[in-house]
Amino acid sequence: MKFNFPLLALTVGAFGIGTTEFAPMGLLPVVAAHFHVAIPTAGLLISSYALGVMGGAPLMTIGARHLPRHGVLIGLMAIFTLGNLLSALAPDFAVLVASRVVTSLAHGAFFGVGSIVAAALVAPDRRASAVATMFMGLTLAAIVGSPLSTWIGQVVGWRQAFAAIALLGLVAMVALWRALPQMPAETPAEIRSEFGVLVRPQVLRALLTTVLGAGAMFTLLTYIAPVLQQGIGASPGMVTAILVLIGVGFTIGNGLGGRFADRSLRGTLLCALGLLGGLMLLLPLAMTHVLTAVVAIFLWGMAAFAIVSPVQMQVMTTASEAPNLAASVNIGAFNLGNALGALVGGVVIGAGMDYAWVSVAGAVVALGGFLVVLLGRQEAGRSITAGDGTDTGGGAGRALPEPTRA
Numbered sequence: 001m002k003f004n005f006p007l008l009a010l011t012v013g014a015f016g017i018g019t020t021e022f023a024p025m026g027l028l029p030v031v032a033a034h035f036h037v038a039i040p041t042a043g044l045l046i047s048s049y050a051l052g053v054m055g056g057a058p059l060m061t062i063g064a065r066h067l068p069r070h071g072v073l074i075g076l077m078a079i080f081t082l083g084n085l086l087s088a089l090a091p092d093f094a095v096l097v098a099s100r101v102v103t104s105l106a107h108g109a110f111f112g113v114g115s116i117v118a119a120a121l122v123a124p125d126r127r128a129s130a131v132a133t134m135f136m137g138l139t140l141a142a143i144v145g146s147p148l149s150t151w152i153g154q155v156v157g158w159r160q161a162f163a164a165i166a167l168l169g170l171v172a173m174v175a176l177w178r179a180l181p182q183m184p185a186e187t188p189a190e191i192r193s194e195f196g197v198l199v200r201p202q203v204l205r206a207l208l209t210t211v212l213g214a215g216a217m218f219t220l221l222t223y224i225a226p227v228l229q230q231g232i233g234a235s236p237g238m239v240t241a242i243l244v245l246i247g248v249g250f251t252i253g254n255g256l257g258g259r260f261a262d263r264s265l266r267g268t269l270l271c272a273l274g275l276l277g278g279l280m281l282l283l284p285l286a287m288t289h290v291l292t293a294v295v296a297i298f299l300w301g302m303a304a305f306a307i308v309s310p311v312q313m314q315v316m317t318t319a320s321e322a323p324n325l326a327a328s329v330n331i332g333a334f335n336l337g338n339a340l341g342a343l344v345g346g347v348v349i350g351a352g353m354d355y356a357w358v359s360v361a362g363a364v365v366a367l368g369g370f371l372v373v374l375l376g377r378q379e380a381g382r383s384i385t386a387g388d389g390t391d392t393g394g395g396a397g398r399a400l401p402e403p404t405r406a
Helices: 005-035 044-063 069-089 093-120 124-155 158-179 191-198 201-221 224-232 236-261 265-286 290-305 308-318 323-350 356-375 377-384
Strands: none
Touching: 005 044, 005 069, 005 093, 005 124, 005 158, 044 093, 044 323, 069 093, 069 158, 093 124, 093 308, 093 323, 124 158, 124 236, 124 308, 191 201, 191 323, 201 224, 201 265, 201 290, 201 308, 201 323, 201 356, 224 236, 224 290, 224 356, 236 265, 236 290, 236 308, 265 290, 265 308, 265 356, 308 323, 323 356
16 A cells, blocks of 8 residues: 555544543553542543543534534544643543543544545555554554653653643644545435444444454453463563553554455454454463463454454445444444453452453453354355455445545
8 A cells, every 4th residue: 555645644643542542541640649539530531531432423423424524533633632632721630531521522433434534545455454554543552652641641740741642633633634635525314314224233243243352352451460460470560561562463463454354354353353262262371481471462462453443344334324423333332342341351350260261251252253253144245345346245335435635
């Protein structure tokens, strides 16, 4: 794929959104100390954001459905910038939580509409790769954005960290304004019809695949620090290094997932989910030695994010009459999967089981996703297969507008 400035602008926006999503994880101690609240209370900065993403994704998409997609993306980055600026200026903790909700409203709709735009910028046989390129901003945020915001928060101040993210949002706004081609608004279907598309069996299966894929990943990722500490006696420094390595695995897996999904969307999902489940099942055995544990965790990271762009393309394809709404709702499904994974892992730990069983529980969730894709073959058929240069499922191509230059 030749260098594509519009895709770069979308990636910058995704990097900013990923950074603000992950930033509070490293800033919780300093924020809690500043406002004199407990760490669990400060955790509302994370949970409120996740809830805002789930609710904001369909609301923002429906509200902006009459507007040109390039203008919607710029407007969403404006909301993102405003929300982070409010966070930097928050006079008390309640306002800070509210500002996080404001910021979260842009998240799902940006990745949803952005996926449609990214896919429309390239040839039909490169659409999954284009979506993966945009999502690369999210993986880079885990490697670079989150650690950098944590460092700023610890050395300079948490307000300055949010201010820096707001500045990044401004840069993304300018990049989107300059780089994105004009994409005139399409005549949208009735709201009832668009939501009706979401309850089709094949669309529900696609969304369920997203929930289970994300759930499997976050069953382990949520508790990765104690798993590593108990399994291989990892020090805090080693845990940090392994987290960076996981981020690298995310980035590589994201790219590979998009590339292979351009050839076979369903095949990529089956391979990635199968590999994810298999690695999580074998991880307790790999924990007998540091080297094997690190290699297994790295491969797990690759498999986990190899799912992201294929499931996004799967939803966009099966819900071709309402791609904006479906793609945005799918981002909410990712967050639902995050919550599911944390719940599953928490139940295992709460039952007094060894931390190694957290990974095994995640493998069961991944197997569920694998079975959803496998058993959906007969009804879905060609609608979830890509890579032959044809319109997959008789609608995906029509759902993606052709960009025009102003």
